[in-house]
Amino acid sequence: MTMASDVAMVEEVLEKGCLQRDDLVRLLAAGEEESRAIFRRAAAVKKGCVGNKAYFRGLIEYSNRCVKNCLYCGIRSGNANFTRYEMTEAETLHAARFAWESRYASIVLQAGERTDEAFAAKIEDLIRKIQEETRGELHITLSLGEQSPETYERWRRAGAHRYLLRIEVSNPALYGRLHPGDGRHSHAERLRALGDLRRLGYQVGTGVMIGLPFQTVEDLADDLLFFRDYDIDMVGMGPYIEHPDTPLYRHRGDIPPLGERFQLSLRMVALLRIMMKDINIAATTAMQAIDPMGREKALRAGANVLMPNLTPVKYRSDYLLYENKPCIHEEAEACKFCLESRILSVGDVIAYGEWGDSRHYAERNGVGAN
Ligand code: 5AD
Ligand code: SF4
Ligand code: FES
Numbered sequence: 001m002t003m004a005s006d007v008a009m010v011e012e013v014l015e016k017g018c019l020q021r022d023d024l025v026r027l028l029a030a031g032e033e034e035s036r037a038i039f040r041r042a043a044a045v046k047k048g049c050v051g052n053k054a055y056f057r058g059l060i061e062y063s064n065r066c067v068k069n070c071l072y073c074g075i076r077s078g079n080a081n082f083t084r085y086e087m088t089e090a091e092t093l094h095a096a097r098f099a100w101e102s103r104y105a106s107i108v109l110q111a112g113e114r115t116d117e118a119f120a121a122k123i124e125d126l127i128r129k130i131q132e133e134t135r136g137e138l139h140i141t142l143s144l145g146e147q148s149p150e151t152y153e154r155w156r157r158a159g160a161h162r163y164l165l166r167i168e169v170s171n172p173a174l175y176g177r178l179h180p181g182d183g184r185h186s187h188a189e190r191l192r193a194l195g196d197l198r199r200l201g202y203q204v205g206t207g208v209m210i211g212l213p214f215q216t217v218e219d220l221a222d223d224l225l226f227f228r229d230y231d232i233d234m235v236g237m238g239p240y241i242e243h244p245d246t247p248l249y250r251h252r253g254d255i256p257p258l259g260e261r262f263q264l265s266l267r268m269v270a271l272l273r274i275m276m277k278d279i280n281i282a283a284t285t286a287m288q289a290i291d292p293m294g295r296e297k298a299l300r301a302g303a304n305v306l307m308p309n310l311t312p313v314k315y316r317s318d319y320l321l322y323e324n325k326p327c328i329h330e331e332a333e334a335c336k337f338c339l340e341s342r343i344l345s346v347g348d349v350i351a352y353g354e355w356g357d358s359r360h361y362a363e364r365n366g367v368g369a370n
Contacts, residue, residue, distance in 0.1 A: 010034045014041045019275055024221035028267055035267055042270035042302035049277035050304050054348045055356030056339070057141060057282075058099035058107040058332075061311040061319040062087050062126075066112025068145070069180050070168075072212070074243035074320045075112055081245050082318050086111075087311075089126065095310040096130045096138060098332050103352040106139040108164065108307060113145030120151045127158040139355045141205070146193045149200070156200050163197045164236060165190070166207040170226035171219045178212065178248070194230070203361045205234030205280070210268055211261030212240045213251035220268060228275055233361040234305070235272060235279060238286030239265045241322035262290045266301045273302025278359040280305050289324040295339075296346050305356070306343065308335045 010030060013023050014037070027038060046052075063086040064075045075082075087095075092109075099107045109126070127140055141162040142155060152163070169175050172187040179185035197204045208223045227235055239261040242252045256264065269281055283303035287294030295306060309327050311319065316328040327335055343350055 006031070007033050007037050010037045011041070014038065014274060019271070021218075021221050021225060024224055024271060025217050027271055028217045028220055028264065030267065035263065038267060038270045038274075039301050042273040043300060045274050045277050046302045046304065050280075050359065052348045053304065053351040053354070053356070054299060054343045055280065055305045055351050055354065056102075056104040056106065057305060057307045058095070058102075058104045058310040059307040060087070060092060060095045060107055060109050061111070061309070061315065062092060062109055063111040063114075064315075064319050065114060066145075067115065068113050068184060069182065070185065071178050071180065072209070072240060072243070072246055072248045072322075074245060074322060075318075076246060079245045082320070085315050085318055087315065089129070091312055092126055093129060093133055095312070095332065097133060098310060100134040100138050102336055104308070105137070105351075105353050105355050106141065107310070108141040108143055110143035110164075111145075115147060115151070120147070120154065124154055124158045127155060127160050131159040139357075146189060149196045152193075152196055152200050152202070156202060160202070162203040162205060162234070164205040164207070164234070165194055165197065166209075166236065167191070167194065167223075167226065169208055169212065169215065169219060170223045174212075174214055174219055177214050203233045203357060205236060206230070206232055207235050207237040207282075207284075209240040210237060210265045211256050213248060213254050220264070224268065224272055224275060227272060227279075231360075231364070232276075233279055233358045233364075234282070235276075236282035236284050236305075237265065237268060237272075238284035239290055241286055241289055241324065243320070243322050258290050262287065262294065266297055269298050269303050270301040276360065278363070280356065280358040280360075282307060285309075285326060286322060288326045289322065296342050299343065299346050299348055304348075306339055308332065308339050310335075 030038060065084050066075055066077055069076045069078045096107055140160045141164060142160050143164040167190055175187040242249050265287060272281060281303045282305040283295040283298035287298050310332045313329060313331050
């Protein structure tokens with residue numbers, strides 16, 4: 001049982017202007033009552049700093065081909081138990097047009113990692129065509145992994161605005177345990193890529209997985225400090241969910257149960273909102289994979305971005321990074337209505353037709369937020 005004094009102590013810690021590592025460790029390990037105090041505080045900060053607007057980013061899972069072999073991911077190159085696909089140009093443009101016509105204002109083009117020239121050229125061409133088709137009104141976010149500075153620059157010049165590259169875990173030693181030592185997976189390289197993206201003028205988003213084997217509460221506190229020190233504009237983070245066709249699955253007994261991973265993820269979202277008041281934080285699909293009300297709960301805990309899925313249904317069951325991924329049978333239209341009602345149910349409004357650049361980014365760059 002939690003003592004009322006514990007809640008008072010949590011409230012006192014939350015009053016502090018700047019949360020330290022010890023504070024974060026303590027808050028991340030909070031029980032139910034104390035967590036409610038954290039969520040209350042995060043909701044108040046959200047209301048005061050970013051308001052009750054939720055931004056839509058239409059997610060296009062362009063291809064599941066990937067040259068990497070991350071030990072946790074269902075579409076790793078070493079998994080042969082599903083069909084690899086690449087959406088056609090017509091399908092991709094159709095999805096982008098759907099987003100534009102639905103006044104989503106923004107899309108995320110996501111795929112497994114590929115660094116060959118044909119891929120770089122194809123993406124460049126798609127960015128230009130999407131811009132043309134939507135009269136430059138659609139903001140384009142890329143989530144295509146680590147690339148050379150030249151490729152990032154090429155895509156930026158073609159018209160991409162934002163880039164999502166999760167650091168996955170900020171602790172380099174832990175990163176080493178979650179990725180094969182084949183020379184293709186380097187924490188330092190990932191940091192280098194994040195730096196390149198920032199330098200090239202992208203609005204940069206990153207994120208982590210929560211509840212991984214070997215991960216400690218201290219690691220998660222450091223992840224939050226990483227976002228703050230890095231002065232990041234957007235964060236997408238969610239629970240790690242085991243996938244049977246991955247090497248990490250054998251450690252499924254060593255991690256907290258799903259419910260705990262979910263609560264821990266909610267506390268991460270809430271604490272980040274308290275620490276970084278004006279950034280964009282996604283209510284991620286992985287939250288929904290654990291709890292049917294996952295994304296709504298994340299919105300209440302401080303998130304303000306949602307990613308309705310625009311991938312054609314015929315491909316969705318081949319883009320399973322983890323188990324129980326939601327929406328695999330729902331076409332774009334169904335997800336749109338579903339998410340709309342979910343957002344309204346928590347008292348937020350959907351910011352149709354607004355790019356929704358984070359105020360943080362806008363202020364750092366001396367321009368007014370859209
Ligand atoms: N559980 C949760 N998230 C995962 N991702 C990859 N595999 C898993 C998993 N098993 C996340 C990674 C990646 C993003 C696209 O999906 O953080 O960056
Ligand atoms: Fe590829 Fe990303 Fe999955 Fe790693 S997490 S195997 S880079 S799709
Ligand atoms: Fe896809 Fe609810 S968001 S079905």
